Amino acid sequence: MSAPLLDVQNVTVRYKETVGIRDASLRAGEGEILGFIGADGAGKSSLMHAIAGVIRFEGMIRFRDRTFRSPRQAEALKPAIGLMPQGIGLVLYRNLTVAEHLDFFAEIRNLKQDAAFRAYRQKLLEMAGLARFTDRAAGHLSGGMMQKLSLICTLLHRPKLLLLDEPTTGVDPLSRLELWEILQQIRREEGTTALISTAYMQEAARMDRLLLFDGGRIIAQGRAEELTRSVRDYCYEPTDCPESRCIRTLDTTYSLEPLPAPKKEPGLEALFFVEAIRRGKIPPAIEVSPRESAEPIPPVVMEARGLTKRFGDFIADDHIDMRLAGGEILGLLGANGAGKTTFIKMLLGLYPIDEGELTLLGRPIRSAADRRELKARIGYVSQHFALYKDMTVLENLRYFASIHRIPQARARERIRRYAEELGFAPYLHALPGDLPLGINQRFSLAAALLHEPVVLFLDEPTSGVDAIARAQFWQLLQKLKERWGIAILITTHYMSEAEYCDRVVLLKQGKKIADDTVENLHRRFPEAKSFEEIFLRFYKEDG
Amino acid sequence: MKLGVVRAYMLKEIKEMLRSKMIVLVYLLPTMIVILFGYGIRLEVTHARTVILDHDQSRLSRDLIGHFRHSKYFDTRVMNITEQQALHRIKQAKTEILIIIPEGFEKRLIQGVGTEIGVFVDGAFPIRGETMANYVEGVIFDAARRLMPPKEAKLITLDNRNLFNQAMRDENAIVPGLIGLILLVAPAILSALLIVKEKEEGTIFNFYSSPIKKSEFLLAKLFPAFVLHSVNIFLLFLWATWLFEVPFRGSFTLYWFASEIYVLISLGVGLLVSIITSTQIVATVLTIIITIIPGFLYSGMLMPISAMSAESVIEAHIYPVMYFNHIVYDTFLVGQGLASPKNQLYLAILLAYAVGLILLGSFLMKKELR
The missing domain is CATH 3.40.1710.10 (abc type-2 transporter like domain)
Incomplete structure (x- = not known):
């Protein structure tokens, strides 16, 4: 490698009470793509902010031939840097159209708007598939489109250094693929160096080099194969853990000690588990006690026939049939804007049903009155975890318990038990905003379980949550299914999670395009290596 | 400073304000306050x-x-x-x-x-x-x-006060004071919101991570607020003289000029609020607290400054409200204009406030996350 384009030395970012990243060093050459992986709060964003010159830091950053030690000194480099911060559509203005965004970003960066610029702008629009939507307000774009718009706005000034902070979190597989294609093309044509953080390990595997973050430090770097090779000895087919230095998930057992079980080829996720074991940060085993109420779970929990929802001319859900049996985990998959959330909201009565029939727990739903008593038997976790940020975890749970009119003594007992079993007991007195997403996710689930529902609706509960927390979450869902016989409808953008579902339903532009078990789908597409490929196949083939 | 950059940013602000209907608030709020309070507050008793x-x-x-x-x-x-x-x-x-x-x-x-x-x-x-x-x-x-x-x-002893000052209508006493209150509150809220909105929604990264200068950003935020609220100076004048029939005896130019300076002071207050807050709701509430209370108390509207206790007099002199109200009451009811040395002094003080607050705000504002 020639002299590195970017040289980061011993960067530390401190917040009022915590340290974001400590002593981080890295180098990147021209056209290189570096991946940042690690749990949320591991320091990826802090380092990106420091390199983008938007936060104060200690240490030194050199880019090309300029060195800076503060945001002020970084000013001179900003024309060459592009930062896309974390959060879907974060840098977009809801009321401005796609075209207005491009004009705005061009003008605030004082770009010369000549013929070459206009051609480049048009090319970006086409690469992002937004050329047809230039008049649409950003607030009306789907999550995937918002991210693509944010990316091309960040690319508009042809930055030499691109910093993308989880650009694909919460984005569907197809949009992720498209984002990735834009990036590859830009790198090829512009020689852009990029630092990209991601929660998707398939994506991470495609980066030139990876940096593994944990607890505010960079703990390993290297190519994806090198990193996975380093943990290969510790991965086994699922088997019980004989001792404490070991973690078992649904599909793998990780152990530092040799186990009498067949070895398993690890994915990048393995890095997190092995690192957690090494540091002795073994997550508590998830346990679920049997439910207290003796209410039987009906054989068919939900049955929808021709469910339709229109918003003006736009059909969000177009005559969808779906059936959810008791004790079944049903995965609802689809691109952003395919109608998944709308469907769940119709089931919950948050949106009125425009057409079709819905039967919940054996009762046909025709009016709000039909739902009233069913509410006590349904649990729901929304996309953004509807928690009160100014109340502690415990206060939130007590509040949800009182909404469901659970007697105080029983509520206290259940909260205590869930906190133990789901492993958030140490955080009961913390505010949700100060906790990792994985903890918030588990206690949101606890809030939805307090009244012991017979069916759970989960809308993207795992987006942005780190690998270990997600593995635990799925173990928890499996346990709930086994012990309670509860039915679960879940949406997710992690295609690897689809494999844990008993059955999956694929939605595309409001229509159902597949409804089958994962095994059957694999049988139908024998050449597909992962479920993600099957998903993309479905999405691409019917136009 | 690149004017093209400022213009593009301002254009965006105005589009957003129009589409989010924020513009309605900019004009409805001042008019509502003057009408509600103008008709609502009655110190006089009849029947x-x-x-x-x-x-x-x-x-x-x-x-x-x-x-x-x-x-x-x-x-x-x-x-x-x-x-x-x-x-x-x-x-x-x-x-x-x-x-x-x-x-x-x-x-x-x-x-x-x-x-x-x-x-x-x-x-x-x-x-x-x-x-x-x-x-x-x-x-x-x-x-x-x-x-x-x-x-x-004389055998019936009475306090010899003339209470029947027929000419002293309530409107004359209250409406000019309301102008001083509104022009302190409304522009401050707008300027604070324009900045904090971007902080809350995350779009502030566009400013942090691009080469836009702080001065360009501030100009793009404050200038639209200044122009929009300048219209309110005329609107409020119209309500006062036409709707409430308050006499206007002084120089309109003085009223106008003093009001524009006063709007700048208010923008400066909003700017300072935007530096220490990060959500729109907190910014709004904080702005209201720090503008409405002194706006009312120390305006001399409800109680003459001369009748206040010593501490209150000092406080009244700390807030810019009193100086502006003095000039406004003068232009409406007295008409001495710039001939009065007191008015000259107060105008200078207002100008110093405006420059001071905005400079302080620009200095304290940092182009980085915290």
Whole structure:
């Protein structure tokens, strides 16, 4: 490698009470793509902010031939840097159209708007598939489109250094693929160096080099194969853990000690588990006690026939049939804007049903009155975890318990038990905003379980949550299914999670395009290596 | 500074304001405040429900009653009930003022002996009660002076205050003060929101991570707010002179110029608020707290600064409200204009405030996350 384009030395970012990243060093050459992986709060964003010159830091950053030690000194480099911060559509203005965004970003960066610029702008629009939507307000774009718009706005000034902070979190597989294609093309044509953080390990595997973050430090770097090779000895087919230095998930057992079980080829996720074991940060085993109420779970929990929802001319859900049996985990998959959330909201009565029939727990739903008593038997976790940020975890749970009119003594007992079993007991007195997403996710689930529902609706509960927390979450869902016989409808953008579902339903532009078990789908597409490929196949083939 | 960059940013602000309907707030809020408060606050009392018990039944007592009858401030009924019954009416809120003329009222006055008229006023609302009591005293004093020789009139001792300053309408006292209040509150809220909105939603990264200069960003945020609220200066003037018929005796140029400076001060306050807050709701509430309270208290609108206690006088001088209100009251009611050295001084102080606050805000604002 020639002299590195970017040289980061011993960067530390401190917040009022915590340290974001400590002593981080890295180098990147021209056209290189570096991946940042690690749990949320591991320091990826802090380092990106420091390199983008938007936060104060200690240490030194050199880019090309300029060195800076503060945001002020970084000013001179900003024309060459592009930062896309974390959060879907974060840098977009809801009321401005796609075209207005491009004009705005061009003008605030004082770009010369000549013929070459206009051609480049048009090319970006086409690469992002937004050329047809230039008049649409950003607030009306789907999550995937918002991210693509944010990316091309960040690319508009042809930055030499691109910093993308989880650009694909919460984005569907197809949009992720498209984002990735834009990036590859830009790198090829512009020689852009990029630092990209991601929660998707398939994506991470495609980066030139990876940096593994944990607890505010960079703990390993290297190519994806090198990193996975380093943990290969510790991965086994699922088997019980004989001792404490070991973690078992649904599909793998990780152990530092040799186990009498067949070895398993690890994915990048393995890095997190092995690192957690090494540091002795073994997550508590998830346990679920049997439910207290003796209410039987009906054989068919939900049955929808021709469910339709229109918003003006736009059909969000177009005559969808779906059936959810008791004790079944049903995965609802689809691109952003395919109608998944709308469907769940119709089931919950948050949106009125425009057409079709819905039967919940054996009762046909025709009016709000039909739902009233069913509410006590349904649990729901929304996309953004509807928690009160100014109340502690415990206060939130007590509040949800009182909404469901659970007697105080029983509520206290259940909260205590869930906190133990789901492993958030140490955080009961913390505010949700100060906790990792994985903890918030588990206690949101606890809030939805307090009244012991017979069916759970989960809308993207795992987006942005780190690998270990997600593995635990799925173990928890499996346990709930086994012990309670509860039915679960879940949406997710992690295609690897689809494999844990008993059955999956694929939605595309409001229509159902597949409804089958994962095994059957694999049988139908024998050449597909992962479920993600099957998903993309479905999405691409019917136009 | 690149004007093209500023223009593009301002254009975006204006588009957003129009599409998010924020613009309605910019013009509705000031007009609503001036109309609600202008009509709502009444310090003057008219048609107070008055009961008179005339135990004297003399010429003099009937003359006195006549004075109450002919005043628009009282709706007078002479009743033949006991004092107890009359007091009960006050408790029931059927009567606000009870006047008892004692037996031998006329006789005692003629004999040159002092006499007492019983006056009971409903004090549930202290300021209103006080005002009514003063009115009653005024009427009695006025009547006494006309009905009898000065020597005898002195036998009824009264506070010699002229309460019937007919020209001093409430509107004249309140509406100009409201202008000072509104022009402090509304631009501050707008400028704070324009900046904090970007912090809350995350779009502030566009500023942090691009080469836009701080000065360009601030100009793009403050200038639209300044222009939009400059329109309110004229709008408020229109409501005051046309809707509330407040006379305008001074120089319009002075009013206009002082108001523009005052809007700048308000923008400076908003800018400071935006630096220490990160959500729109907190920014709004904080701005309201730090502008409305001093805006009301130290404006000299409700209480003359000269009548305040020492600490309050100092505080009143710390807030810019008092200086502006002095100029506004002068242009509306007095008309001395720049001929008055006090006005000149106050205008200079306002200018210093505006420059100081905006410079301080620009200095404290950092182009980085914290």
